[in-house]
Amino acid sequence: MVDEQTKTVAVCEVGRLIPGRGVAALLPDGRQVAIFRTTDDEFFAISNIDPFARAAVLSRGIIGDANGVPMVTSPLLKQRFDLSTGKCLDDESVVIRTYPVSVADGTVYITL
Numbered sequence: 001m002v003d004e005q006t007k008t009v010a011v012c013e014v015g016r017l018i019p020g021r022g023v024a025a026l027l028p029d030g031r032q033v034a035i036f037r038t039t040d041d042e043f044f045a046i047s048n049i050d051p052f053a054r055a056a057v058l059s060r061g062i063i064g065d066a067n068g069v070p071m072v073t074s075p076l077l078k079q080r081f082d083l084s085t086g087k088c089l090d091d092e093s094v095v096i097r098t099y100p101v102s103v104a105d106g107t108v109y110i111t112l
Contacts, residue, residue, distance in 0.1 A: 002028050008102070008109045011035060017043070017108065022072065024048050024059035025110075033099060033110060034059035036083060038070060044083035045099035045110050050074045052094075 002009050011025045017037040025033050032048035036059075048056045053076040061072040063083070070083040080089040081096055088094040100111040 002112065007112045009112065011045075011108045011110055014103055014106050014108055020063060022059040022061065022063060024056065027110070027112070029112075032056050034061075034072070035101070035108065035110070036063050036072060038063060042070065043101040043103060043108060044070065045101045046072070046081065046083060046086055047097040049096070050076055050079070051088075051096060052077045052079055058096075 009027060017023060017035065019037050019041065020039045022034050022036040025035055027033055033045050034048040036044045046058060048058050050057050055076060057075050058072055060075045063072045065071060066080060066089055071080045071089060072083060073080045082089060086096040086098040102109045
């Protein structure tokens with residue numbers, strides 16, 4: 001359900017996100033989002049669609065960092081995406097959508 005005032009969607013309980021991994025979620029409008037919790041307990045959300053493979057797989061990617069930049073590596077073609085900006089670290093002409101993430105009262109929210 002979307003809070004119309006803030007345009008936020010409750011996605012899941014924080015405890016359901018394992019540090020160092022991602023999960024996929026379906027937004028009310030049908031878009032897929034990949035949500036990540038880093039081992040530093042930071043939360044990020046990006047489009048789940050890999051623009052190179054055209055598949056909904058980024059939530060299954062390996063997260064880490066590249067020179068201090070939090071990133072995810074696609075499990076298919078191995079392109080790396082900056083979790084903060086959505087920029088592809090291997091092809092700067094490609095950018096995927098990012099979503100602001102907040103945590104309140106043990107729940108993860110995404111702003112549309």
